[in-house]
Structure formats: C-alpha cells, structure tokens
Amino acid sequence: MPGKSSPSRRIWLALVSGIVASFLVFGPWVRDVARAARDTYESLEVFANIIHIVQRHYVKEVSTEDLIQGAVDGMMSALDPHSAYLTPDLYRELQVDTKGTFGGLGIEITVKDDVLTVIAPLEDTPAFRAGVKASDRIIRIDGQITKDMSLMKAVSLMRGPKGSKVKLTLVREGRAEPFDVELTREIIKVKSVKDVKTYDNRYGYVRLLQFQEGTARELQDAITQLDKQTKNDLQGLILDLRHDPGGLLNEAVKVCDIFLDAGLIVYTEGRTENQKQRFLAQNDGSEPKAPLVVLVDEGSASASEIVAGCLQDHKRAVLVGETTFGKGSVQTVLPLSNGEALKLTTSRYYTPSGRSIQERGLEPDVKIASLAHASPHAFDANPASDPAVRSALSYLRDRNLDKHVALAGSR
Numbered sequence: 555m556p557g558k559s560s561p562s563r564r565i566w567l568a569l570v571s572g573i574v575a576s577f578l579v580f581g582p583w584v585r586d587v588a589r590a591a592r593d594t595y596e597s598l599e600v601f602a603n604i605i606h607i608v609q610r611h612y613v614k615e616v617s618t619e620d621l622i623q624g625a626v627d628g629m630m631s632a633l634d635p636h637s638a639y640l641t642p643d644l645y646r647e648l649q650v651d652t653k654g655t656f657g658g659l660g661i662e663i664t665v666k667d668d669v670l671t672v673i674a675p676l677e678d679t680p681a682f683r684a685g686v687k688a689s690d691r692i693i694r695i696d697g698q699i700t701k702d703m704s705l706m707k708a709v710s711l712m713r714g715p716k717g718s719k720v721k722l723t724l725v726r727e728g729r730a731e732p733f734d735v736e737l738t739r740e741i742i743k744v745k746s747v748k749d750v751k752t753y754d755n756r757y758g759y760v761r762l763l764q765f766q767e768g769t770a771r772e773l774q775d776a777i778t779q780l781d782k783q784t785k786n787d788l789q790g791l792i793l794d795l796r797h798d799p800g801g802l803l804n805e806a807v808k809v810c811d812i813f814l815d816a817g818l819i820v821y822t823e824g825r826t827e828n829q830k831q832r833f834l835a836q837n838d839g840s841e842p843k844a845p846l847v848v849l850v851d852e853g854s855a856s857a858s859e860i861v862a863g864c865l866q867d868h869k870r871a872v873l874v875g876e877t878t879f880g881k882g883s884v885q886t887v888l889p890l891s892n893g894e895a896l897k898l899t900t901s902r903y904y905t906p907s908g909r910s911i912q913e914r915g916l917e918p919d920v921k922i923a924s925l926a927h928a929s930p931h932a933f934d935a936n937p938a939s940d941p942a943v944r945s946a947l948s949y950l951r952d953r954n955l956d957k958h959v960a961l962a963g964s965r
Contacts, residue, residue, distance in 0.1 A: 601625070605618060605621050605622075608621060609621070623639075626639045627639055627704060627707075630704070630896070630898075631702075631704050633898075633899065634883070634899050635664055635665030635666075635705055636664070636705065636883060636885050636897070636899050637885070637896070637897060637898050637899050638704055638705060638706040638896070638897045639706075639894070639895075639896055639897075640706065640887070640894060640895040640896065640897055641894060642892065642893035642894060643710075644706050644709070644710060645887075645889075645893060645894065645895045646893075647709070647710075647713065648887065648895075648897065657713055657714070657715070657716055657739060657740070657741050657742065658709075658712055658713045658714075658739055658740075658742055659679065659680050659681045659712050659713075659720065659737050659739060659740075659742075660675055660676040660678075660679020660680055660681045660682060660740070660742045660744075661674075661675050661676070661679070661681035661686060661712070662674050662675075662676065662799035662800075662855070663692065663705065663708060663709070664705065664855075664881065665705060668701075669691045669693075669700075669701075670691065670692040670693075670700040670703060670705075670708055671689060671690070671691050671692070672686060672687065672688055672689060672690040672691075672692065673688065673799040673800075673853060673855050673879055673881070674688045674797040674798070674799045674853030674854075674855070674879075675687070675688075675797070676742065676744055676763060676764060676799070677748065677763050677797065679740065679742055679744075680737040680738055680739065680740055681737060684735050684736075684737050685735070686722070686724070686735060687726065688797060688851070688852050688853035688879075689726075689727065689852055689853075690724045690725070690726050691724065691725040691726075692708070692722055692723070692724060693723050693724070693725055693732060694721075694722070694723035695708060695711045695712060695720065695721075695722060695723075696711065696720055696721050697721070698711065706897075713739070714739050715739065716739055716740055716741050717738060717739065718738070718739050719736055719737065719738050719739070720736070720737055720739065721734055721735070721736045721737075722734070722735050722736075722737065744763060744764050744766065745763065745772075746762055746763060746764060746765070746766060746768065746769035746772045746773070747760060747761070747762060747763075747769070747772040747773055747775075747776050748761045748762075748763055749761040749794070749935050750776045750779055750780065751935065752780060752783050752784060753937065753947055754951075755783075755784055756784050756787055756788065756789040756790070756954075757788075757789060757790040757791070757792070757947060757950050757951075758777070758780035758783075758784065758788055758790070758791045758792065758844075759791075759792045759794065759935055759943070760773060760776045760777070760780070760791070760792070760793055760794065761794040761796075761935065762793065762794065762795055762798050762809075762858075763797075763798060764798060764799065764800070764801050765798070765800055765801030765802050765805040765806050765809070765856075765857035765858070766801050766802060766805065767802065767805070768805075769801070769802070769805040769808075769809065770805050770808030770809045770811075770812060773809055773812060774812055777791070777812070777842055788842065788844050789844055789845075789950070789954050790844050790845045790846075790847070790947075790950030790951075790953065790954065791842065791844050791845070791846050791847070792846075792847045792848075792849065792943065792946045792947070792950075793846060793847070793848045793849070793861075793871070794848075794849040794935065794943075795848060795849060795850050795854045795858040795861065795862060796849050796850060796851040796853060796854060796875060796942070797851065797853035797854070798853070798854055798855075798857075798858040799853065799854075799855045799856065799858070799879075800855045800856025800857035800858050800859070800860075800881065801856065801857050802857060803820075803857060803860065803884065803903075805857065806820070806857035806858075806860040806861050807819050807820065807833045807860070809861050810835065810860070810861055810864045810865065811835045811836060812841065812842070813841060813842065813846060813865060813870050813871070814835035814841065814864075814865075814868060814870060815835060815836075815837035815838075815839075815841050816834075816835055816837055817834065817835050817868055817906065818832060818833070818834055818835075818906040819833040819834060819835055819860075819864050819906065820833050820860050820863075820864055820903050820904065820905065820906070821833065821903065821904050821906075822884055822901040822902065822903045822904070823901055823902055823904065824884075824900050824901030824902075825900075826900075829884075829886075829900050829901040830901070831901075845872075845949075845950055845953045845954075846865065846870060846871040846872070847871060847872050847873075847874055847946035847949055847950060848861070848862050848865055848866070848871045848872070848873050848874070849874050849875050849942050849943070849946060850862050850873055850874070850875040850876065850878050850916065850918055851875045851876040851878070852876050852877065852878065852879055852915075853879065854875075854878040854879060854916075855878065855879035855880070855881045856879075856881045856882075858878065859878050859879070859880075859881065859882065859911045859915070859916055860903060860905075860911075862878065862916055863905035863906075863909060863911060863916050864905060864906060866905075866916065866919070867905050867906040867907045867909070868906065872919045872920065872946075872949055873916065873917075873918040873919045873920070874918055874919065874920045874922055874942050874945050874946050874949070875918045875920075875921070875922050875942050876918065876921065876922070876923065877915045877916065877917055877918070878911070878915040878916045879915055880911055880912060880913045880914050880915035881911070881912065882902050882903055882904075882910055882911030882912035882913075882914075883899045883901070883902050883903075883912055884899070884900060884901045884902065884903055885897050885898065885899055885900070886898055886899075886900040886901075920945055920949070922941050922942045922945050923941070
C-alpha cells in the first residue's frame with residue numbers, strides 16, 4: 555500500500571533514532587570521558603618522557619622501578635598525610651597494629667602543618683616514660699631529617715628489633731632549642747582500659763588508652779565492676795579519653811552505643827555510595843543512666859573524638875578539658891598485588907549534628923588545661939592534683955545535689 559514502510563525500513567529508522575537519542579543523552583558524558591582519557595594519556599606521556607630524561611642525564615644511574623616508586627610516594631603524600639603506598643612489610647605492620655601488640659616506641663604520629671607531629675604517646679611505653687608529649691614535633695629520626703618524609707617512612711624508621719635504640723630530635727613549644735630523646739624499642743602491648751576506680755563510693759572513673767579490638771567489651775566490664783563496687787548505686791561516671799589517639803572506628807561506635815539507646819552515632823561522607831555510612835545506636839536495655847563526664851585534651855584524636863563528639867551532641871555527656879586534636883578522616887586499606895596496598899583517605903566522619911572534626915577538633919564544655927603540659931606522668935586521676943578530674947567530680951556532685959533538692963521539693 556502507498557505510504558507503508560517495510561519492516562526493514564522501520565527497524566533501520568528505529569536504530570537511527572536510538573543512536574541519535576543516545577548521542578543526545580550520553581553525548582556530553584562520552585565527550586567528557588574521551589577528554590579525560592586524552593588528558594590522562596598526555597600526562598602519562600609527559601611522565602614517561604621525564605623518566606627517560608632522568609635516566610639519561612641524572613648524575614648517577616637510576617632504575618625505572620625506583621623512579622616509579624618515588625612518583626607513587628609523591629602522589630600519595632600530595633593527597634594528604636594519611637594516604638600512603640604500603641610495601642608488603644608496612645602492610646603487615648599495619649595489620650598487626652589493630653591487635654594491640656607490636657614492636658616500637660609506643661607513639662602515635664601524624665603530619666600537621668607539614669611537620670611530623672606527635673598525636674600522643676601511649677601510656678606505659680618507651681615514648682611515654684621518656685617524656686614525649688602531645689604536639690611535640692619530630693624533626694629528626696636517628697639524624698635523618700623528617701621534612702617531606704611520609705608517615706609510613708617515619709613509622710618504619712621508628713620501628714625495629716626489641717632492645718635496639720633510636721634517637722628522636724624534638725621541638726617543643728616553650729623550649730628555645732631542639733633536644734634529643736633516646737628511646738629503647740620494646741614489644742608494645744596496649745590494654746584499652748586502665749584505672750577503674752570509684753570516688754565517694756558512688757562515682758566511677760575509667761580511662762581508655764586506645765580503641766582496638768575488644769575495647770567496648772572491656773569498658774562494659776569496667777562499668778559492671780563499678781556497679782558492684784558502688785552496690786548498684788553508681789551516680790556518675792568519668793570517661794577519661796585524654797591522650798587517647800584513637801584506633802578502630804567500629805569500637806568507637808560500640809563505645810557510644812553503651813551509653814545511648816537510640817539515635818545517630820556518627821556518619822561518613824565520601825565520593826561513592828559505599829563510603830557514605832550511618833551508624834545508629836541500638837537499645838539493648840542495659841544502658842547506664844548515670845550522668846557522664848568525658849575528659850579530653852589535645853592528644854584525644856580520631857576514635858576518641860567520635861565518642862566525645864557523639865556524646866556531646868546527644869547531650870549525654872559534658873566534655874571537660876582542652877580542644878581535641880582534630881583527625882576526622884577515614885582511611886581505607888586497598889590491597890594490591892604481591893602483598894602491597896594503598897592506605898587511602900576515602901571519607902570524612904561527622905558528629906550527629908553535622909560537625910566535621912578534621913583539623914578543627916572538639917571544643918570542651920568546660921576548659922581545663924591539660925596536666926600533660928607539665929608532665930606526661932600526671933594522669934593519676936587524683937582529684938587533689940588533677941584539675942580535670944576535680945572539675946568532673948564537682949559537676950557530678952552538683953547534678954546529684956540538684957536531683958536530691960528536686961526530690962525534696964516534690965514531697
């Protein structure tokens with residue numbers, strides 16, 4: 555019949571229409587992908603030319619492997635201090651760290667303002683006993699200048715066989731000249747919970763040294779112990795996170811969940827969907843109801859800040875002490891071939907109210923100068939000599955007094 559097209563013509567027109575529609579929809583995306591591929595190719599061509607020129611003209615012979623290794627290290631350090639390429643040895647060391655037993659000095663470090671900086675020494679370790687303090691800057695390790703040194707390189711230099719020595723050259727605020735500290739390496743065994751004690755037979759105190767496997771369980775056991783010591787009349791709790799450099803995110807979430815029966819604990823934001831996570835509290839009916847004070851200082855970082863920020867946002871705890879360190883980024887370890895890996899910053903975490911801690915830290919509700927400025931050995935939790943503990947007890951006693959006054963007025 556006139557005007558009726560054949561089936562093959564209709565299929566052809568449909569295909570053409572589909573191609574045109576696809577180009578209209580996906581054309582910009584295809585162009586962007588092509589442009590990105592072209593830019594990447596051109597950059598790699600420049601990189602290859604640089605390798606060729608260096609190998610041909612540099613004062614001594616350099617292998618392609620060494621040049622590429624240096625380029626990868628530079629790429630990671632250009633991103634942020636916490637991203638790094640891990641050799642098989644460094645990857646194995648990183649896996650050991652989370653178990654709570656490793657060899658070294660007992661010191662948590664980062665790069666702050668382009669300088670290798672101490673977050674905090676772990677208690678009862680060589681660094682702690684030698685008087686290394688939070689915010690000390692490490693300018694040399696066994697004479698090697700640390701300027702532009704990656705974190706993983708610094709870690710590898712400070713680790714070594716038990717009994718061997720290492721010398722750190724430190725710069726400290728308030729001291730005019732750099733000074734050396736010689737440390738003897740030990741096998742570091744870190745317990746999460748320390749100094750479980752009571753005051754006035756009704757107020758409890760627990761200090762957390764680090765967040766590692768089992769931290770939340772150890773803390774729950776400590777609270778149970780305090781309940782027994784106060785004959786189930788625990789009227790207030792002090793959670794000391796001073797000089798706690800952090801650790802495992804999932805343990806921080808579990809610690810928060812001990813004190814909350816509902817609500818958001820922390821959330822992360824990254825570029826991909828699997829990097830956007832929300833962690834919620836669960837009601838198991840065993841949450842302690844006693845008022846809570848959390849002690850923090852400039853050595854409280856990472857997981858410590860997650861706990862402190864969460865409990866502060868929920869008004870479940872009062873923060874006493876100093877502004878915290880300010881590490882609010884999340885690193886993911888991505889395995890490569892031959893036992894290598896990349897430790898890459900993939901997201902940042904935020905407190906329930908949406909605060910980013912990265913490079914800001916948390917402001918305490920009550921500011922008290924840290925005793926660590928005077929001596930790192932001053933964490934004895936003695937109210938007579940520890941102003942932060944004294945302030946926390948004063949708050950808890952006032953809360954207890956207010957409760958009794960309210961009960962008397964209702965009679």
